Amino acid sequence: MAHMTNPLTRMNVRQQIILLFIIMVSPILLLQWYGNTRAELILKRHVTNAYVELNKQNMALLSRDIDTVNKITTTIIQNPLTQQLVPAPGESVFERVQEYSKLDKLIAGYSISVNGGEAVYYSLYVYDPEDYYYFAPKIPMTQTGVYFFSDRDKPEWFDEAVKKKGEGYMKLIRNNIGFSTQTTLAYVRSVNNISNGHGVIGVLVATKMDKKIGESFQTVTLPDGEIYFTDSANRVLTATTPGMIGTTLQLPPEAAGIKPEADGMSNIITPEFIYVINDNHLLQQKLVYKIPVNSLLQQQNELKRVIQLISIVYTIFGIIVILYFWRSLMTPLQRLAYFVRSYEPGKRVPETPGKGRKDEVGVLISSLYDMARRLNVLIHYKYQMEIKEKESQLQLLYQQINPHLLYNTLESIYWKSTLEGNSESAEMIKELSKLMKISLSRGRELISLEDEMEHAKAYISLQQKRYEYGFQVIWNIPDELLHNLIPKITLQPLIENSIIHGVRNMGEDGEITISGALLDHDKIIIRVEDNGYKKVDFEAIHRLLNEEKGDPAIGYGIRNLDQRIRLHFGKSFGISYEEREERGTRVVIILPRSHDESSDAAAGPTL
Numbered sequence: 291m292a293h294m295t296n297p298l299t300r301m302n303v304r305q306q307i308i309l310l311f312i313i314m315v316s317p318i319l320l321l322q323w324y325g326n327t328r329a330e331l332i333l334k335r336h337v338t339n340a341y342v343e344l345n346k347q348n349m350a351l352l353s354r355d356i357d358t359v360n361k362i363t364t365t366i367i368q369n370p371l372t373q374q375l376v377p378a379p380g381e382s383v384f385e386r387v388q389e390y391s392k393l394d395k396l397i398a399g400y401s402i403s404v405n406g407g408e409a410v411y412y413s414l415y416v417y418d419p420e421d422y423y424y425f426a427p428k429i430p431m432t433q434t435g436v437y438f439f440s441d442r443d444k445p446e447w448f449d450e451a452v453k454k455k456g457e458g459y460m461k462l463i464r465n466n467i468g469f470s471t472q473t474t475l476a477y478v479r480s481v482n483n484i485s486n487g488h489g490v491i492g493v494l495v496a497t498k499m500d501k502k503i504g505e506s507f508q509t510v511t512l513p514d515g516e517i518y519f520t521d522s523a524n525r526v527l528t529a530t531t532p533g534m535i536g537t538t539l540q541l542p543p544e545a546a547g548i549k550p551e552a553d554g555m556s557n558i559i560t561p562e563f564i565y566v567i568n569d570n571h572l573l574q575q576k577l578v579y580k581i582p583v584n585s586l587l588q589q590q591n592e593l594k595r596v597i598q599l600i601s602i603v604y605t606i607f608g609i610i611v612i613l614y615f616w617r618s619l620m621t622p623l624q625r626l627a628y629f630v631r632s633y634e635p636g637k638r639v640p641e642t643p644g645k646g647r648k649d650e651v652g653v654l655i656s657s658l659y660d661m662a663r664r665l666n667v668l669i670h671y672k673y674q675m676e677i678k679e680k681e682s683q684l685q686l687l688y689q690q691i692n693p694h695l696l697y698n699t700l701e702s703i704y705w706k707s708t709l710e711g712n713s714e715s716a717e718m719i720k721e722l723s724k725l726m727k728i729s730l731s732r733g734r735e736l737i738s739l740e741d742e743m744e745h746a747k748a749y750i751s752l753q754q755k756r757y758e759y760g761f762q763v764i765w766n767i768p769d770e771l772l773h774n775l776i777p778k779i780t781l782q783p784l785i786e787n788s789i790i791h792g793v794r795n796m797g798e799d800g801e802i803t804i805s806g807a808l809l810d811h812d813k814i815i816i817r818v819e820d821n822g823y824k825k826v827d828f829e830a831i832h833r834l835l836n837e838e839k840g841d842p843a844i845g846y847g848i849r850n851l852d853q854r855i856r857l858h859f860g861k862s863f864g865i866s867y868e869e870r871e872e873r874g875t876r877v878v879i880i881l882p883r884s885h886d887e888s889s890d891a892a893a894g895p896t897l
Contacts, residue, residue: 307620311612315605322601326594330587334564337586338557341566341579344510346555349568349577351506352519356573359410359477359496360458362400366412366494367456367481371396375436375491376483377422390426394436401434410502413437414481415445416492430466433497451478451493460527460575462536465497473536475500475527500528500535515581522574539578541565559583619651626655636670639663718755736858738886739806739816740772746781746804753789761793761800767816771806774814775884777854783847784818784865784877792822792874812883813863821874831867855881 366372371393377386393414401411411433416423418438426438439445447463458479465474477496483489507517507530518529524539542560550556550569558565564586566579625643633639642659743765750763785802793800803819835852852864863880870876 307612307616311608315608318601318604322597326597329594333586334559334583337581338559338564338566341512341564341581342555342557345566345568345577345579346553348506348510348517349570351509352503352577353570353573355502355506356460356477356499359499359502360479362410362412363458363477363479363494363496366397366400366414367479368484369393369396372414372481372491373484375416376489383425386423387425390423390436397436398434410477410499411497413495413497414492415439415448415495417444417448417490433465445493447478448493451480452490454478454480456480456482460499460521460573462525462527463495463497465495474498475503475535503528504530512579512581514585515579518576518578518580520576520578522569522571522576524576527575541567541578622651622655626658630658633662636666639666718752735777736775736886737778738772739767739774739776742776742778742781743767743772743804745779746785749782750785753786757794759789759794759800760797761789761802762798764801764803764805766803766805768806768808771808771814773886774881775886776816776881777851777858780851780855780879781816781818783851784879787848787877788818788820788822788875791824791826792820796822808883809880814881814883816879816881818877818879819870819874821870821872823873826867826869826875828867828869835864835866855879 371389374389375393397412397414401409413430413434414436416436416438417440419440421438421440423438426436428437428439428443430437445463447461450461456479458477461476461478462473463476463478464471465476474497477499479494481491481494483491503519507528510517516529516531518531518534518539519527520539521527524541526534526537526539528535542558542563542565544558544560545556545565545567548556548558550567554569554571556567556569558567560583562583564579564581564583566581568577570576622643629640639659639662642656747763747765753759754761781804785804788802793802799821801821804816805819806814806816809815831848834849848865848867855864859882863882865880866878868876868878
């Protein structure tokens with residue numbers, strides 16, 4: 291989390307406030323959209339379920355009416371007058387006229403409306419090729435009665451009804467009444483001859499069924515909806531919409547893939563309409579409700595408009611609030627930002643604006659202006675301290691005359707001893723002068739590895755001549771590392787430890803190796819190794835280098851050296867001790883790869 295960047299920091303405060311406003315308003319708009327959508331779905335579902343139940347009741351009424359018509363046709367068919375309509379041998383014309391008249395009155399009696407409703411008109415069409423009833427009318431002049439016909443004027447639906455073998459069914463037929471033709475929904479049923487068990491007397495037709503079914507439709511109230519009564523092929527038998535009888539009802543494509551429930555009910559909800567379909571497979575008929583969605587959602591749309599108005603008012607109110615706080619907060623902050631960008635250290639700070647504000651913005655502005663004034667005071671103080679520091683450095687330079695004088699005096703003694711023939715004394719004086727030279731190093735803390743090697747070699751030479759040590763020193767430093775920077779007097783204390791604690795009493799068997807190499811392209815490694823035989827407590831040295839408080843018994847020399855390296859280059863650099871594979875001790879120094887670019891790095895101090 292600490293390494294993640296806040297994307298808001300890439301935007302200015304104005305953009306952040308605009309983003310905040312969008313974030314505040316967006317949930318309201320999303321909730322409004324989601325709420326309206328869910329409300330529409332719930333309303334559609336509940337309304338659809340209500341119309342499903344209404345459709346079931348409506349279908350039950352239609353089935354009851356059709357069943358009533360079916361019972362009446364059964365009564366007419368089983369009546370002796372209907373069965374005696376077939377002429378018997380030797381029957382006179384007068385008897386046939388009487389039979390025809392009685393049957394015509396019987397059928398007319400069933401064609402009377404009940405309780406002021408629509409009437410269903412029954413007509414019996416009898417096939418009379420021998421023209422036994424020549425006295426009866428051949429053309430239907432009324433909507434009810436008994437009519438005889440021959441092959442020449444046989445109705446087109448007669449043979450279809452005969453094939454049904456007494457099964458009643460609904461059909462749209464063209465009915466000729468007088469000299470006019472009209473299309474009507476009829477219940478058609480053939481009249482079988484009961485006396486001999488075979489043969490057909492005629493076809494009984496109950497017309498005006500569309501009016502009777504339409505009367506049932508009037509008991510159902512659909513808001514701007516339509517009701518269709520169709521056959522299994524979706525051909526409209528009757529409907530509340532004028533002009534639809536005989537046409538094919540177009541259902542949505544989803545209807546083909548929907549499997550009706552056990553009671554034949556199914557429903558389809560489209561963006562424009564809700565379809566409730568009751569499919570009666572037994573009667574091969576369908577009752578379809580088609581309700582416009584918009585008419586159902588009128589009240590819901592009014593509520594939606596109220597919610598939209600509230601959302602708009604909330605948005606406008608939010609904009610007003612944002613503008614108010616913009617002027618109250620952003621304008622002072624923008625002026626403060628301009629002051630911060632244009633402020634130059636030491637430049638006069640103007641009067642603090644908005645002193646009367648007690649909020650956090652006022653405190654921030656006052657604090658920032660006060661901080662700028664304090665910064666000016668600190669700059670002035672730093673300027674005075676730099677002047678004093680220069681004066682101190684000048685005094686330090688005067689004090690360094692004595693070391694320089696000592697160094698120059700040693701050089702003079704070296705040359706004098708050389709001229710007098712004291713070569714060994716002269717060499718020791720020369721080495722001592724080198725130690726003085728490197729120790730001064732013009733006040734620098736970091737010197738080249740080459741200068742540090744010269745200092746270490748001078749120290750080794752003095753030790754060997756002073757105590758007549760016989761140990762060997764091997765230098766293995768590549769030329770590419772000679773100009774690498776190193777804290778001065780780094781090798782000397784390590785070599786001193788190798789002499790004192792390692793090879794001092796070993797004579798010619800003692801050996802000290804100083805080697806260097808490049809490590810990972812950005813680091814160098816320097817090793818100071820000896821083959822001393824004394825046992826070394828490496829764990830104590832490790833604690834000394836890595837714990838806050840070292841062991842005084844071991845000493846602070848190497849600890850101070852390690853801390854000097856870390857102070858110059860960082861915690862990933864420093865020294866460590868380890869045991870050599872053969873025998874002795876190895877000190878490892880890790881330094882960064884660097885280069886001494888000073889032209890006089892190897893030059894001595896200047897007087």
